[in-house]
Amino acid sequence: YENAITDVTHQLEVRERMFAVLDYTGKQTRASAAPTQANVDKLEDGFHSIAGAAVDSKGRLYFIDRWFKNIYSYAQGEGLKMVSNYPLDPVNLAVDGSDNLMVLSSAGKEATVYSLKPNVPGATIAVIPPTASAAHPNARVAIPANFWKNGEFRDQLNYDTMEFTTLNEMFVRDVAMPKAREYVSPDGSLVLPAFRVTRHGPLDHLGYRWSHTLDTHGFVYAAVGQRAVFTNSSENITYSGLVGAGGAITDLKKVADRGGESAAVGPDGTVYVANGQIFIYGPDGKETGRIDVPARPLQLIFGGADKRTLFILTHHALYSTRI
Structure with missing residues (x-):
């Protein structure tokens, strides 16, 4: 759900989910203005449930409408394009160094990963089998942009x-565990650790599957030995962590006291956190502003030719703002 409370009389929404008590008199007639007056543009809408976005080297955005299993691209001057409508249950995307898509699908016993050339009509889909984790000195590692860890299955x-x-x-312990297997892009430039998949129901498309990579709204990236920024939604905290072999994440440092659906790091190191609205944090971890979005933001990712366009994915629409 997008809102904890909706006042239909005054058309007010409370998107904050983590509160113990809220005294609401009904006398408030408008929401307080955002301290950061950013211009948010609606690019496209009418989707069912979009997420799983990634950008290529030119800043072109790719994302999935998960319900309809469609993969789209968006770039300024090109508009919205259909990349794939294969019924292969795509959930999340990544882009390798050759600008080919690496697609995580919920199909299969333990999910499936395949590669796809996005700009070649009728291009062959190649399944990427999981292999034993190994060193890839020049590769980026894809990890979840947001985690939910509350011990439900243990x-x-x-x-x-x-x-x-x-x-x-729980969180510190579990994210530090390296994964025994991984998926490697055909050009060797991108690695997706194979997180444990929990299943319920049959092994076909009717069954349910959960894993950190299937549950996340998208991926963030870092080479081994570098840091990545991600959120722990169950704690509502945004962290920076050191990415290691097998997708292990250690040396966690809090970078923001909010941690909702995702976070993105701007060109100047500023952190943008999607948590009902978009909250802006400086390098010192202090909140410096807020960007209000017409709908609840789920995934934030920088793209565009100069990488200064912040794409904002909500359930049903795609927005952007310039940073």
Whole structure:
């Protein structure tokens, strides 16, 4: 759901989800203005549920309308284009160094990854099999832009101390674990760690599957030994972490006291967090502004020819703003 509370009389929305008590009198007639007066443009709308976006070397945006299994591209001067409508259950996209798409699909027992040339009509789809994790010195590693870790599928009680593992302890412990397998793009420039997949129901398209890479709204990237910024939605905190072999993430540092659906780092190092609206944080971790969006932002990603266009994906529409 997009809003915790909707006042239909005054057309006000409360998008904040994490609060214990809210006293609302109904006398407020308008929302407070955003401190950052950014111009947000609606680029396209009418989608069912878009996410999983990635950009190529030219700044062209690719994204998925997950319900209809369609992959689209968008660039200024080109507009919206259909890239693929193969019914292969695409969930998230990444772009390798050759500007080919690496597609994570929910089809299959443990999900499936395939490559696709986006600008070649009728191009052959090539399945990428999982392989044992290995060193790739010049490759980028794709990790989830947002995590949800609350221990639903595991007993969190320590019977020696009779203490429950905290949300932070769970997160730090689990993201630091390297993955035994990975998916590597055909040109070797991009690695997607194979996260554990939890299943419910049949193994065909009717079954349900969950994993950190299937559940996320998109990916962020870093080479081994570099840092990436991502959110822990269950804690509502944005972190920076050191990416290691097998997709392990260590040395976590809090960069923002919000951590909703995703985060993106601007050209100057400013962090933009999608958490009901878009909240802006400086290098010191202090909030410096806010960008209001007509609908709840889910994924933020920088693109455009100069990489200064912030694309904003909501459930049903694509927006952008210039940074």
